[in-house]
Amino acid sequence: MMLDRPVALVTGASRGIGRACAVELARSGFDIAVNYLADEAGALETVRLVEQAGGRAVALQCDVSMYDAAKHLVQCSEELLGPIEVLVGNAGITRDALLIRMSEDDWDQVLDTNLKGVYNVTKWAVRSMARRRRGRIVNISSVVALRGNPGQANYAAAKAGIIGFTKSLAKEMARYGITANVVAPGYISTDMTENLPLDVKEAFKRQIPLGRPGTPADVAYAVAFLSSPQAGYITGQVLPVDGGLSSGLIL
Ligand code: NDP
DSSP, rough: OOOOOEEEESOSSHHEEEEEEEEHHHHOOOOOOOOESHHHHHHHHHHHHHHTTOEEEEEEEETTTSSHHHHHHHHHHHHHHHHEEEEEEEEOOOOOOOOGGGHHHHHHHHHHIIIHHHHHHHHHHHHHHHHTOOOEEEEEOOHHHOOOOOOOOHHHHHHHHHHHHHHHHHHHGGGGHHHHHHHHEOOSSHHHHTTSSSHHHHHHHHTTTSSBBOHHHHHHHHHHHTEEEEEETSOOOEEETTTTTTOOOOO
C-alpha cells in the first residue's frame, strides 16, 4: 500500500470537470476523495479512473449545500484517506431563467449549491490544513462571473461570490502557508452545457478566440498546476481557462 501520497478532495467529481480534476490530480500523485450528489455509478467510474492513474480513491456521497453533511464529508475523507492537502470546490448547478421569470427556488438552489457549498466544505477542510500549516484550495468559478450572462443572474452571482470568498480566504490563510485560487472556465463541453439551445452554443463558440469549446482536461491541467508545489507563491488569483473568451481579444 502507498502510504505517503497526499490527499485531494474534489467536490462534484462524478463527471465532467470534477472527474477530470480527480484523474489529473491522481496522475500528479494524489489520492482522491470523490464527492458526488446522486450519480453513484459516475462516482465509482471516477474512482476506477483514479486507481488506473495510480491513486487510491473513495466515493463519498454528500450534498455540499448542507452544512452538517459537509462537515461529515470532510471527516469521512480524512478518516478514510488521511489529511486533506488539496480541496477543489467544483460542485455546481445551473437553473437558468431571465430574472423576470427566475423563481426564488431557482435563486436559492444555485446560491446554496454553488456558493454556500464552497463555504460549507472549505470551513471544515481548512481546519486541519491550518493545523498542519499547509494546503491548497482551488475553487471553480466561471467566466460568467467576470462578464455576466443573460438568464444566469443567479449563477453569475454565485460564481462572483466564489471569487470574493476565495480572495478573502487567501488573505486569511496566507499566514498558515495555505494558498487559495480560482479557476474560471469558459465554455466547456460537459453535461452542463450539453443541453444548451443550439443557437446559444453557436453564439458562444463564435466568441471564443481559440475557436473551440474547452474540454474538462483543459480545466483540470490548470487546477493541477495551482495544486502543485510549483504554484506555492501564487494566491488570491483568478485564472480564466476559456480560450480567450474573457480576454477582450477581438479577431
Ligand atoms: P456537470 O453538471 O457535468 O457536473 C456537476 C457535478 O456537480 C456532478 O458531479 C454533480 O454530482 C455535482 N453536484 C451538483 N450538485 C451537487 C451538490 N449539491 N453536492 C455535491 N455535488 C453536487 O458540471 P461541469 O463539470 O460542467 O461543471 C463543474 C463546475 O464547473 C461547476 O461548478 C460549474 O459551474 C463550473 N463551470 C462549468 C462550465 C462549463 O462550461 N461546463 C463553465 C464554467 C464553470 P451528481 O453527478 O452526483 O449529480
